[in-house]
Amino acid sequence: AQSVTQLDSHVSVSEGTPVLLRCNYSSSYSPSLFWYVQHPNKGLQLLLKYTSAATLVKGINGFEAEFKKSETSFHLTKPSAHMSDAAEYFCVVSGGGADGLTFGKGTHLIIQP
């Protein structure tokens, strides 16, 4: 069994300040972990993925995430927020099976001008 918890339903930051979106997971296997972004009325777009290579993963648009096995966390960060980063972000864990994707409930990122 696997699960994923996004610790904040909403995060609000000012433009130009750092972003931190928190994700904890549980999995019986060595999981693959993903972060996706969704803009309003759009599908989800992959930001980055962890599949047991380097623990610090760099993604698109300046985002990165660090896999910490001891803390079962996979937090998403960005050094400087941009207005275009305003969106819904999903943390996803995969156990590798065909139906094995588990989605977090999402974090709504708000960027204040």
Next chain:
Amino acid sequence: DGGITQSPKYLFRKEGQNVTLSCEQNLNHDAMYWYRQDPGQGLRLIYYSQIVNDFQKGDIAEGYSVSREKKESFPLTVTSAQKNPTAFYLCASTSVTGESYNSPLHFGNGTRLTVT
């Protein structure tokens, strides 16, 4: 460009009517998925298909049906038995390497269904 096309973008239906949502991909992916998205709930799996002419129920399959007659196409029918069909529906696909499903999902832009 390769991708997933969902149509229509918006769909309105009266209660008691069946409705079919289209999903077509030209990525040559074997596996395809249907998810339902409600505010604050994340994505929930309705059905998935690993190969043509085969599909499996996901977590919330009741009131839905699918077919997979072609590799490129995975239409979803929302039947009158679905008690609360108003939602945003997302189709996705992924490549499969052996037994591994760790490749990222590619998503369509969704269909917003409103039933009144």
